[in-house]
Amino acid sequence: PKPIPLPKALAKLPALSPNQARVTRRITFTEDMMAGRFFINGKTFDHRRVDFRGRVGDLEVWELENQGDMDHPFHLHTHPFQVLSVNGKAFPYRALKDVVNLKAKEVVRLLVPLRNLPGKTVFHCHIVEHEDRGMMGVLEVS
Ligand SMILES: [Cu+2]
Incomplete structure (x- = not known):
């Protein structure tokens, strides 16, 4: 098979503002x-x-605070997010992510545009031992 050429530029992501949340x-x-x-x-x-009920099409701000002593890589299914800031410092680039690491005592703010995919989904720590021992929640979008 012939290799597919790489795109010359990455797709443009819309700038989301927390004021629209x-x-x-x-x-x-x-x-x-x-x-x-x-x-x-x-x-x-x-x-x-x-745990949380959201509305299709809404923009939400999620402020994640790791009050623990270990890293907790946060993972949200279904609804990719943009990282707004880490400990109050603006995130250096715009990207859609589904995981962001929370270091101990770190506060990370996300912009979460809820997609037109109604139903239940989960968010959790991506360390499987933490997830299996409770660190997971349910988001329902309707
Ligand atoms: Cu964890």
Whole structure:
């Protein structure tokens, strides 16, 4: 097969502004190392619970705060996001991502444009031991 040439330029991404956001969510990440449990907003995962409800087409700001002592690579399914800032410092480039690492005590702000894909999806720490021990939540978009 003939190799497909690489594009000359990357696709242009629209500049999103936090001023257009309809919802701001604060999301904390904590650990209980003695119990071996990992929490998002003080809760462990429950697939019957909906943690956040969003609306198709809305732009949301997600403020992630890692209050723990370990890194937690945050992963959101279905709705790629742009990183706005890390510890108040503007992120150096515009890109659509589905994972961003949260270092210990770091605060990362995201812009999350909710796609026209209604239904439930999950967000979680991408370290599987943390995820399996509770660090996951449910987002439902309608
Ligand atoms: Cu983690």
